[in-house]
Amino acid sequence: MKPILFAGALAMTALAAAPSAHADQVAYLVNVTVRPGYNFANADAALGYGYSVCDRVQAKVGYAQLVDEVQRDFGTTDYYQGAYLINQAVNELCPAQIWQLRQSAGGYTLG
Template sequence: MAGMAGISAHNAPPAQADVVAYLVNVHVRPGYNFPNGDVAIAYGHSVCDRVAAKMPYAQLVDQLKADFHTSDYYQAGYLINQAVNELCPAQIWQLRESAAGYTG
């Protein structure tokens, strides 16, 4: 039975993007002030692109803090997390590797 569990884990389908969840978690949340859903989605995809390009996590956080005129790490980190988890879940591992050891 244990062997079967290992086999099924390897055969699991890849995670799919969930644009609606991203919009609910980011567009309606105070602090980002996206003018509409399309802009919010485009920004989230830009975060995914930066993660895929292996931008260091600290640099990504700094860029988001500058974009939203905040010094709040949580606000930047939340948006990064939502973008990757909901728009580009295949990049979760890359984000985790980049964020390892971050102490911001």
């Protein structure tokens, strides 16, 4: 009986200590406003755009299409600039969508 109770207590401790997936707006804002090229009018505009990326990922917009949309929105052909913003938005604003983004990016190649 004691080993079962110990195992249950250990499992509860592990669950309580596990990091939760939550939005970190400050980290997102620092990462997309310090890096040149996005030129958001203000923090609300940056957050609005980031959450729109999250909405598109949740709606299962394909990674290639999403990168193209971000590049078009910011008038750039720089793949990295588009991918960076997408990654920052998903990692910091909607971490629950990381799996979906990874699935849609699977097999993606530049070209």
